[in-house]
């Protein structure tokens with residue numbers, strides 16, 4: 001990953017080799033998969049979960065199979081998410097579950113709903129089946145009292161997702177935040193949305209849970225807005241995303257009685273900022289309304305230090321068959337390849353620390 005060209009080629013070659021059924025699973029599994037994934041199934045993740053727990057880091061099991069679009073695949077993702085809830089119910093080191101709506105529903109259908117298009121009878125049935133899957137997951141989370149986070153995705157399906165998640169919150173968050181939505185603070189409208197969602201929850205008597213992230217689809221969002229000639233939903237610059245991220249943390253801490261958050265970030269300043277806000281508002285480090293979360297294989301210096309200091313800290317631990325998590329792995333490789341990428345920064349920190357210990 002230190003070599004951008006090699007890394008780009010590696011991703012393409014891996015995809016090609018897998019599609020040609022070449023025997024490369026072993027090499028992927030012992031390298032990049034090992035770095036970013038917990039295993040090929042839940043059972044294989046057990047060692048990773050225990051290892052993280054030794055350092056007081058909790059796990060969120062994330063079935064990271066992407067780009068599937070058949071009813072069979074959607075049912076499989078639902079079953080995997082339900083299985084992760086069953087597993088979490090027996091394992092105190094798994095405090096949350098997570099899923100993507102596009103894991104259980106067809107993208108194009110969500111997009112149609114997003115733009116208020118009339119669905120055919122068949123499509124309406126398909127949509128009802130998707131809603132049923134989501135409800136089944138949220139209901140089980142409610143029965144177990146294990147919160148479930150729903151990932152944020154592209155802006156042109158996000159209104160649909162927001163509507164579904166709000167309905168789930170109304171149903172299952174009356175006593176506590178069980179269903180969490182995700183806010184991408186790289187969007188300039190999300191701080192407003194956060195406040196409106198909070199007001200709405202107060203009027204209707206339920207709690208809200210929010211995962212706060214900056215957002216993963218910036219290039220795609222900007223490219224689509226440009227291509228189709230509408231104003232991009234993305235903030236004008238990185239500073240604006242950083243500012244709104246920190247303002248969202250502030251808003252949550254000021255209203256902690258009705259809001260639970262998970263700060264999903266690898267940003268050191270935002271993590272520090274949340275620590276300061278917790279001190280300011282006298283929120284206990286172990287208060288279950290605030291969690292910090294990073295992805296497995298990234299920003300260990302943040303996760304391990306937060307956990308050692310007593311803050312609720314989790315790692316997203318992706319799992320799934322090697323060939324099916326390849327898109328996730330390629331995204332991580334791309335993200336970590338850039339000159340200012342996370343891994344090079346982390347590697348530098350490790351090198352510095354080794355030097356420090358030697359002297």
Ligand SMILES: Cc1cc2nc3c(=O)[nH]c(=O)nc-3n(C[C@H](O)[C@H](O)[C@H](O)COP(=O)(O)OP(=O)(O)OC[C@H]3O[C@@H](n4cnc5c(N)ncnc54)[C@H](O)[C@@H]3O)c2cc1C
Pocket residue numbers: 150151152153182184186213214215216217218234235236237238239241263264265266267293294295316
């Ligand atoms: C636990 C966890 C869960 C996540 N879940 C989701 C999810 O559900 N949905 C999702 O979309 N992403 C999700 N992400 C990914 C996340 O959105 C970010 O892409 C990633 O974490 C990098 O942002 P950062 O806060 O860690 O740090 P930083 O490295 O400080 O920020 C990088 C981010 O800043 C933003 N940015 C960069 N340049 C600009 C610019 N010029 N203008 C405006 N903004 C800019 C982009 O969002 C970019 O990803 C998750 C991440 C984690 C750790």
